[in-house]
Amino acid sequence: MAEGRRTRPDRAGGNGCHPRPEDHRDRGGKAAQRHAARPGEGLRAEPRERIRVITEAAGAAAPYGRRVVPVIQTQSLTMRYPATLALDALTVDVEPGVIGLVGANGAGKSTLIKILLGLLQPTAGSVRVLGLDPARDAEAIRARVGYMPEHNCLPPDMVAAEFVTHMAKMSGLPRAAARERASEALRHVGLYEERYRQIGGYSTGMRQRVALAQALVHDPDLLLLDEPTNGLDPAGRDAMLGLIERIGADFGMSVVVCSHLLGEVERICESLVAIDSGRLLRADRVESMTRRRDVLVVEVDEGVEQLAAHLRERGVAVHRSGRELLVPLDDDDTFDLIVGAVAALGLPLHRLGQRRHGIVELFADGSADRAAEYAEEAGRGID
Amino acid sequence: MASTDGAVSAGVIHDIGYQRYAGPRLGRRHVVTALYLHSLRTAFGLGRSAVAKIFPGIVVGLAFVVAVVLVAVRSRAGGVIPYTYLQFIDGLGIPLIVFLAVIAPELVSRDLRSRVLPLYFSRPLRRSDYALAKLAATISAVWLLLAGPLLLIFLGGAFSRSGGASAVWREFTDFLGGLGYAAITAVVLGAFAVPLASLASRRAIAAVVIVVAFAATAPVIGVIEAVGGTTAQQLGPLVNPATLLTGLETWIYRDDKLAIGPYGPLYLVVAVALVTACVAATVARYRKVTV
Numbered sequence: 001m002a003e004g005r006r007t008r009p010d011r012a013g014g015n016g017c018h019p020r021p022e023d024h025r026d027r028g029g030k031a032a033q034r035h036a037a038r039p040g041e042g043l044r045a046e047p048r049e050r051i052r053v054i055t056e057a058a059g060a061a062a063p064y065g066r067r068v069v070p071v072i073q074t075q076s077l078t079m080r081y082p083a084t085l086a087l088d089a090l091t092v093d094v095e096p097g098v099i100g101l102v103g104a105n106g107a108g109k110s111t112l113i114k115i116l117l118g119l120l121q122p123t124a125g126s127v128r129v130l131g132l133d134p135a136r137d138a139e140a141i142r143a144r145v146g147y148m149p150e151h152n153c154l155p156p157d158m159v160a161a162e163f164v165t166h167m168a169k170m171s172g173l174p175r176a177a178a179r180e181r182a183s184e185a186l187r188h189v190g191l192y193e194e195r196y197r198q199i200g201g202y203s204t205g206m207r208q209r210v211a212l213a214q215a216l217v218h219d220p221d222l223l224l225l226d227e228p229t230n231g232l233d234p235a236g237r238d239a240m241l242g243l244i245e246r247i248g249a250d251f252g253m254s255v256v257v258c259s260h261l262l263g264e265v266e267r268i269c270e271s272l273v274a275i276d277s278g279r280l281l282r283a284d285r286v287e288s289m290t291r292r293r294d295v296l297v298v299e300v301d302e303g304v305e306q307l308a309a310h311l312r313e314r315g316v317a318v319h320r321s322g323r324e325l326l327v328p329l330d331d332d333d334t335f336d337l338i339v340g341a342v343a344a345l346g347l348p349l350h351r352l353g354q355r356r357h358g359i360v361e362l363f364a365d366g367s368a369d370r371a372a373e374y375a376e377e378a379g380r381g382i383d
Numbered sequence: 384m385a386s387t388d389g390a391v392s393a394g395v396i397h398d399i400g401y402q403r404y405a406g407p408r409l410g411r412r413h414v415v416t417a418l419y420l421h422s423l424r425t426a427f428g429l430g431r432s433a434v435a436k437i438f439p440g441i442v443v444g445l446a447f448v449v450a451v452v453l454v455a456v457r458s459r460a461g462g463v464i465p466y467t468y469l470q471f472i473d474g475l476g477i478p479l480i481v482f483l484a485v486i487a488p489e490l491v492s493r494d495l496r497s498r499v500l501p502l503y504f505s506r507p508l509r510r511s512d513y514a515l516a517k518l519a520a521t522i523s524a525v526w527l528l529l530a531g532p533l534l535l536i537f538l539g540g541a542f543s544r545s546g547g548a549s550a551v552w553r554e555f556t557d558f559l560g561g562l563g564y565a566a567i568t569a570v571v572l573g574a575f576a577v578p579l580a581s582l583a584s585r586r587a588i589a590a591v592v593i594v595v596a597f598a599a600t601a602p603v604i605g606v607i608e609a610v611g612g613t614t615a616q617q618l619g620p621l622v623n624p625a626t627l628l629t630g631l632e633t634w635i636y637r638d639d640k641l642a643i644g645p646y647g648p649l650y651l652v653v654a655v656a657l658v659t660a661c662v663a664a665t666v667a668r669y670r671k672v673t674v
Contacts, residue, residue: 117505139411139508147501149501149502153498155493155497157435162430166421169421170502170503170506171506171507172408172411172413172414172507173406173408177407219404251401252401252403
């Protein structure tokens with residue numbers, strides 16, 4: 001994965017959840033900048049900005065720490081269909097940001113989303129969305145949430161601009177504002193030029209963009225995207241993921257992205273909720289899932305055995321793995337030791353870096369097969 | 384992700400220029416009204432492709448042609464011909480059924496077919512709101528289809544009729560009676576057609592279902608008329624929405640279109656029951672529909 005990103009370990013965070021300033025995922029600085037740049041902004045935007053700043057601050061101190069208002073909270077949420085148990089006592093808190101909801105097909109992702117929208121009534125347990133209860137305040141929630149279903153949901157014989165305008169009105173926007181926001185939303189998803197064409201003539205990628213545009217046309221606080229990359233080719237998939245990442249970073253919305261492809265949500269999400277057969281596998285921030293393990297990977301173009309022997313002589317427990325040597329990282333001297341050994345032997349050093357936990361390992365307990373499946377799919381990209 | 388990797392955040396924000404929406408957010412009533420108006424426009428093919436305008440256009444054109452002919456004939460005859468507003472509506476029976484077979488699937492089945500309902504139901508309106516807005520739009524469309532030509536007939540009649548202000552006033556009250564009957568017709572036929580259309584997601588099938596539902600009971604009435612006793616003949620028209628309407632008209636406007644005997648109030652009760660049942664069925668249908 002991201003080995004060799006640095007030559008020296010930054011161990012200040014200790015728990016592996018320290019901020020990574022070079023990473024585009026870290027948006028504390030960005031949010032703070034915006035906060036400062038637009039101090040007198042409208043009332044609606046203000047609290048959200050604050051939440052985001054707190055998230056980042058809290059994220060630095062205590063990664064999965066409190067004090068942040070969760071966008072989604074479930075408590076022993078259970079959904080039983082006549083034949084199956086779709087959700088089995090699911091308890092999870094989801095903080096603002098871009099959140100990946102991963103699980104195999106039939107894991108209960110869509111069921112969860114429909115419960116969040118108040119479209120389904122759970123069999124048992126409680127749920128809160130943006131601090132509201134879908135059973136009682138479904139309309140208030142739906143006014144503040146945007147939803148993109150997993151299947152094609154667009155009338156083919158309508159013009160995209162008309163359709164998105166209509167959907168904006170259905171979210172309570174006045175006519176003029178609806179028209180304006182529809183144009184804007186279509187521009188943001190990259191369909192400005194084509195917006196006066198009938199949806200029936202669009203490609204799958206364009207249709208997915210229209211579906212996304214209608215979900216964010218009313219400027220929701222939370223976007224629920226159910227398999228937004230469904231049926232897209234690799235380029236379309238990348239474009240869609242980039243778009244979602246930008247929405248999370250620049251539009252100030254929280255986004256829940258459902259996917260059965262771990263690899264793609266891992267790229268754009270800040271935190272991850274993994275469910276399997278309606279049960280929570282794990283929920284955590286992505287960086288703590290992919291935290292550095294205290295192992296150094298050394299790769300030399302030749303003389304692997306030589307180097308291993310050299311290091312063992314100096315009391316280092318070297319483990320060979322193919323062409324790589326894995327060295328436990330005890331302290332900073334380990335680096336010097338390895339570099340010294342390589343120099344002494346005159347070997348061509350190819351790589352020296354820290355190994356990260358693969359995110360796939362979160363499925364390690366008993367779900368190894370499924371994890372392998374995910375990894376395979378993620379690696380393959382698509383079809 | 385190369386585009387965002389390491390990009391300076393401020394530049395990206397500037398390029399995208401996303402503006403939060405701080406304007407008003409209107410409530411459920413506004414949303415339902417907007418859906419109703421949108422559906423009403425859709426019924427006549429407004430804001431739709433040229434193809435979608437063909438059928439509503441033909442029916443509307445036909446209704447106006449009949450009205451124009453009527454105005455012309457009446458003006459030549461000095462305004463005294465027995466063809467009234469009510470008869471105009473009755474005369475449009477089959478075009479009305481065709482109109483319903485076109486617009487009800489257009490308003491209802493199309494949304495089912497394109498699976499757009501989850502988008503509605505994930506917005507601040509209830510399932511029953513959707514059902515009622517669609518019903519109201521269908522009923523209004525039928526009423527407008529009738530009211531336009533009726534207005535034309537009234538204007539024609541008012542200008543051609545001799546007899547001064549009192550004659551014009553009589554014409555006007557007749558016109559209001561015609562609008563009232565148009566409303567009754569629209570409510571009964573519209574409410575009957577929408578739940579039928581909501582059963583099928585293909586427009587063609589929904590249209591056939593509607594036409595068959597209207598036509599299927601006609602032979603029954605024929606048989607009853609042929610072999611039944613007086614009472615059976617007086618009650619027979621109840622089984623078909625179209626003849627039910629004629630019976631209702633006979634009772635309310637005291638003309639002699641149908642021999643309904645003393646059963647006028649029963650026609651009203653059946654009509655109200657039919658409409659109530661159809662509305663309930665539509666609402667129940669959308670409560671059940673999976674999204």
